[in-house]
């Protein structure tokens with residue numbers, strides 16, 4: 001294992017935890033989770049999600065961090081070192097991270113642009129949230145006229161530049177430092193928004209809904225959707241946690257840290273649920289709840305409009321999204337950069353700049369395909385050939401194929417080839433405790449791969465994305 005002496009390391013325990021939690025806490029927690037929790041019967045969904053995180057999220061997190069720390073390599077290097085036949089698992093992870101980075105950084109740019117919009121022309125945005133969002137993406141909702149979404153692209157460029165700037169400062173000097181400020185800031189904003197949302201007249205109905213368990217809303221689709229959400233939200237099945245684990249000191253307890261990281265990520269998702277659901281109940285009514293970009297950029301304008309000092313809370317909300325998006329996108333890019341530098345011998349700084357430019361350029365297709373230019377790419381599954389827009393196609397590729405197949409490969413490799421015992425040895429370095437190893441052994445061999453296989457089959461059989 002050459003070069004290990006020079007390999008970057010996290011400077012502090014808390015720095016690592018915040019960086020890993022920062023990777024996990026992202027747009028998925030804030031704009032997807034609340035809508036899913038609402039659709040899944042409030043409290044009933046929260047219980048199911050929590051169980052999935054415990055039974056599947058935590059074991060896979062332990063697995064990825066252990067592989068990374070054991071090999072001290074990037075994702076592909078890790079698998080190649082352990083077993084040449086499994087290098088493809090790493091490839092799925094790195095390619096997945098690459099595609100996600102292309103679109104995630106553009107959406108991050110939209111978030112940045114919305115912060116500026118709420119500061120400079122909040123009342124215009126709030127007056128017609130949907131029209132403004134369409135206009136931002138380059139289409140006139142009324143006439144159908146289209147134009148190039150220059151503003152969205154410029155802000156994506158700025159976002160990518162900030163991302164690169166942080167990475168250029170290194171693992172502990174950039175990623176760790178940013179998260180030490182960004183994550184506490186994120187929590188402060190969350191608390192402010194939580195208080196604001198829950199003191200709106202009419203919010204009580206939303207809180208009641210989130211605490212009640214409407215089991216009639218649960219079906220097999222709910223389970224699968226919660227599973228997909230957990231994987232994406234915990235940044236698993238990608239190049240990330242293996243890479244982050246490779247910078248981890250032997251003194252750190254991987255089992256305990258995995259619980260903390262998964263716990264923080266889930267806490268933020270729940271808090272977001274307890275912000276969005278009551279706020280929408282109080283302003284737009286329960287039928288106003290949705291999820292994803294359309295909901296976050298368009299529908300929420302109506303929520304801010306209906307509350308005093310709405311533009312200010314709009315700025316705070318998009319700031320929250322910005323911190324969440326940045327700490328995730330730096331992790332995604334780090335996974336790719338570590339691979340290029342270690343496997344291909346590229347120089348770190350040049351790789352960061354090159355990757356930033358390439359991802360920004362490919363991401364342009366994502367942004368313009370939303371509305372202004374009609375670009376579709378064929379997608380094949382068991383329901384036949386469909387022609388999603390390029391933006392959706394990129395998400396299908398990562399969420400339905402690359403991410404779950406990588407995670408599946410990891411479980412099969414660790415559970416059946418390399419052996420859970422190796423994970424146990426790695427976790428137990430420096431006398432760290434791994435009291436639940438027997439449970440881990442069972443979960444990683446049977447429950448995790450079966451659950452992930454179900455995600456893959458379901459996505460391809462029904463043509464739906466579950467994350």
Ligand code: PHE
Pocket residue numbers: 023024025026027028029100232233234235238240328329331332
């Ligand atoms: N976990 C992040 C979220 O919830 C997204 C992410 C995906 C981060 C992939 C890193 C890698 O939005």
